[in-house]
Amino acid sequence: MLSEIQIKKARKQLYENYDAGLPKTFSALGDPCRLYIFQLLLLQHEVCVTDVAKVCKKTVPAASQQLKILEQSGLLIRQRRGQMVCYKLKRDSPTVKQLIQFIYSLHLIIKSNKINK
Numbered sequence: 001m002l003s004e005i006q007i008k009k010a011r012k013q014l015y016e017n018y019d020a021g022l023p024k025t026f027s028a029l030g031d032p033c034r035l036y037i038f039q040l041l042l043l044q045h046e047v048c049v050t051d052v053a054k055v056c057k058k059t060v061p062a063a064s065q066q067l068k069i070l071e072q073s074g075l076l077i078r079q080r081r082g083q084m085v086c087y088k089l090k091r092d093s094p095t096v097k098q099l100i101q102f103i104y105s106l107h108l109i110i111k112s113n114k115i116n117k
Helices: 004-016 022-029 032-043 049-056 060-072 094-116
Strands: 076-081 084-089
Touching: 022 032, 022 060, 022 094, 032 049, 032 060, 032 084, 032 094, 049 060, 049 084, 060 076, 060 084
Parallel strands: none
Antiparallel strands: 076 084
16 A cells, blocks of 8 residues: 555656646547557558548548547648548657557567467
């Protein structure tokens, strides 16, 4: 059990290092479809809404809504190409950089575990 001093120290450390954007990021990626879209954008430099809809087997409005949530969370950049709307990862964002590194590391661990079994 933590002492009062340890509790105060932990609170101070948590508040000093708190990133207000993280809950929004985790909420956005907590949906399987949006995580899938994020991973799709790791593989493809840029993807249009219609392509996301086809890959994810969703309607265009449903795909558009998922992409909008990812954009609002600061993970994607939207670009209009005439009548098409395309998205790409906001790769200059520190959060996106860390997520990319985490996902690649996770895939390596999973791959390694499959090989070692």
